[in-house]
């Protein structure tokens with residue numbers, strides 16, 4: 001089979017510590033140029049690093065569906081290099097594209113317009129497909145199509161379902177790079193507010209965790225002109241940034257003993273009416289849930305797969321308060337509708353993602369991971 005060479009961040013089998021990134025290396029890989037039905041070759045210009053890459057790129061090797069070596073990355077943008085057979089998307093070689101998550105298009109959720117809840121979401125997105133790539137000498141298969149596209153490669157084989165044609169959306173290569181993270185983290189945070197919680201001006205919105213997802217939610221709450229937008233973290237620089245993006249209150253959890261009381265106090269004793277958790281950190285989740293005001297809506301984004309992770313819910317209070325709880329996947333977005341809407345907000349100055357983006361060359365990816373971990377970088381974007 002004809003192939004070409006590309007560079008990719010390849011995850012090898014993780015060590016016993018499963019520390020994300022320690023098993024990742026930048027290397028040359030072999031990419032097929034003969035495409036299958038519905039596939040495109042995309043020359044990547046940028047790949048946002050999302051927390052899910054850190055989790056999925058260091059999962060224990062024995063887990064069903066997990067294969068090594070593999071290429072992850074699921075926020076990508078680039079130019080179409082080649083279009084395979086039976087591609088129905090309106091794209092040709094040279095066109096800019098944004099990449100998002102994959103879905104089957106057939107299940108009930110997909111048919112009813114909610115692809116983020118696709119019945120096949122996990123296998124299609126988190127596990128990827130074996131042997132999409134090969135090592136440079138061709139001796140070893142490398143899994144790809146993480147979220148249908150594996151954006152951590154300078155050239156990748158992508159499913160057309162993940163492709164958003166962008167020739168009418170972007171004005172330059174620089175914009176294409178900036179918009180890469182719209183495909184997951186930013187649409188998740190913004191969608192949690194705009195598509196799911198749908199607050200009005202009277203709502204008191206509390207966002208827990210101020211990474212890219214949380215800060216996108218802050219920007220979206222500002223778009224909804226919510227009366228109070230409380231941004232919660234323990235990293236001072238992120239709290240400062242949240243205020244620049246529209247938070248009316250910054251809340252530092254450092255040293256706070258009774259978080260429930262403090263969350264109520266900051267909302268004038270009534271409690272927040274929307275809580276959006278991106279931390280997955282149980283003490284904060286429980287405290288914020290307990291502080292919810294009347295008809296409060298709790299949106300879950302922060303993943304925590306620990307079986308010991310349970311939330312105490314009083315059924316009586318849940319009912320009489322009219323509490324709503326929503327599980328958030330990708331902000332319940334339909335990417336080809338929602339991403340253009342976010343770009344429109346960006347152009348109106350209402351979604352200033354350039355303030356949270358930080359660029360790193362592919363060879364600097366370890367620094368990007370480190371600075372993301374320390375809080376120095378909010379939305380790291382790898383450029384190719």
Ligand SMILES: [Zn+2]
Nearest residue numbers: 104107110118
């Ligand atoms: Zn589906």
Ligand SMILES: [Zn+2]
Nearest residue numbers: 050052184185
């Ligand atoms: Zn993601």
